[in-house]
Amino acid sequence: MAKRLEGKVAVVTGAGRGIGRAEALALAAEGAKVVVNDLGGGADGTGGGTSPADEVVQEIKKLGGEAVANYDSVATPEGGENIIKTAIDNFGRIDIVVNNAGILRDRMVFNMSEEEWDIIMKVHLYGHFHCTKAACVHFRQQRSGRIINTSSIAGLGNMGQANYSAAKEGIIGFTRTVARDMGKYGVTCNAIRPNAGTRLTLSPELKAAWEKAKAQGLPTVGGEALEMLEKATPEMIAPVVVYLATDEASDINGYDFFVGGGEIGVFSQPEVKGRIKKEGVWTVDELMDMMPKKVTVGLVNPAPPQPPKA
Numbered sequence: 001m002a003k004r005l006e007g008k009v010a011v012v013t014g015a016g017r018g019i020g021r022a023e024a025l026a027l028a029a030e031g032a033k034v035v036v037n038d039l040g041g042g043a044d045g046t047g048g049g050t051s052p053a054d055e056v057v058q059e060i061k062k063l064g065g066e067a068v069a070n071y072d073s074v075a076t077p078e079g080g081e082n083i084i085k086t087a088i089d090n091f092g093r094i095d096i097v098v099n100n101a102g103i104l105r106d107r108m109v110f111n112m113s114e115e116e117w118d119i120i121m122k123v124h125l126y127g128h129f130h131c132t133k134a135a136c137v138h139f140r141q142q143r144s145g146r147i148i149n150t151s152s153i154a155g156l157g158n159m160g161q162a163n164y165s166a167a168k169e170g171i172i173g174f175t176r177t178v179a180r181d182m183g184k185y186g187v188t189c190n191a192i193r194p195n196a197g198t199r200l201t202l203s204p205e206l207k208a209a210w211e212k213a214k215a216q217g218l219p220t221v222g223g224e225a226l227e228m229l230e231k232a233t234p235e236m237i238a239p240v241v242v243y244l245a246t247d248e249a250s251d252i253n254g255y256d257f258f259v260g261g262g263e264i265g266v267f268s269q270p271e272v273k274g275r276i277k278k279e280g281v282w283t284v285d286e287l288m289d290m291m292p293k294k295v296t297v298g299l300v301n302p303a304p305p306q307p308p309k310a
């Protein structure tokens with residue numbers, strides 16, 4: 001195999017399991033030295049442990065690669081700094097940051113607690129900021145770097161995930177702006193919206209929720225089926241992350257990609273459609289007439305009202 005990332009040093013957060021593990025192994029297979037970060041906690045962010053990160057380090061070493069473990073949480077600024085410092089201390093540089101660590105705390109918005117909201121923001125949105133900021137201090141000096149963020153199609157709207165969708169769509173805005181802050185220094189920042197069977201997507205509770213939603217004809221993200229997720233492995237995500245980390249992808253900056261089960265695509269950038277314009281203030285009467293004709297025409301309610309359950 002061509003060693004496309006020979007001499008580069010990568011950090012992958014949440015690399016002890018699932019998608020992050022596959023990404024760390026794929027980056028190492030291309031010659032990158034890898035910091036395998038993982039807090040080692042539960043799918044809801046509780047607890048911690050060293051074995052997930054240690055096991056992936058051992059796997060990489062067994063395959064002839066170089067890797068070192070880090071167990072910090074991405075959710076604190078000190079954690080982010082220490083994760084990047086682990087790369088500098090062990091391998092002398094940092095070239096690639098894959099922000100991947102993530103958890104779930106699903107709840108309908110009317111039942112969601114402050115704690116459930118906050119922890120999702122801390123791990124996903126703040127987690128992306130902490131590691132990116134610490135890496136960008138080096139990237140700016142060396143005038144090179146790759147950042148690959150992890151969003152989700154849940155950001156497009158998914159029942160019971162107000163906290164997670166807000167954080168994941170925030171990551172898209174973050175990605176677009178970091179791309180603009182860092183592009184002139186030869187750094188790129190892109191995001192993936194992956195789809196893969198892991199403990200987050202194939203938990204017994206989620207399986208039950210998927211089945212229920214399907215049976216009731218309710219919308220599920222992207223309309224994809226549970227059977228498809230079972231075939232979509234984390235290993236199918238990793239090559240796109242490797243590609244975005246290569247020198248060849250130096251002009252791909254500020255975009256978000258769907259990746260899952262052999263399917264790869266780039267998301268369009270949102271734009272204003274059905275525009276109306278006048279000098280001055282629209283009256284509500286005018287809007288009652290114009291909105292349905294020009295602006296809201298064709299819009300579909302993703303969750304139309306239903307009669308109360310008997």
Ligand SMILES: NC(=O)c1ccc[n+]([C@@H]2O[C@H](COP(=O)([O-])OP(=O)(O)OC[C@H]3O[C@@H](n4cnc5c(N)ncnc54)[C@H](O)[C@@H]3O)[C@@H](O)[C@H]2O)c1
Nearest residue numbers: 014017018019039040041073074100101102152195196198
């Ligand atoms: N699996 C999917 O289909 C899917 C879809 C959309 C987005 N994602 C995103 O992909 C990423 C990886 O998810 P996965 O499905 O592989 O889940 P996973 O649970 O298998 O792996 C996530 C890893 O992140 C680690 N982690 C959690 N909080 C951490 C923290 N504060 N600091 C460091 N490590 C931490 C966990 O210990 C775990 O090993 C997440 O950001 C998730 O939201 C996954």
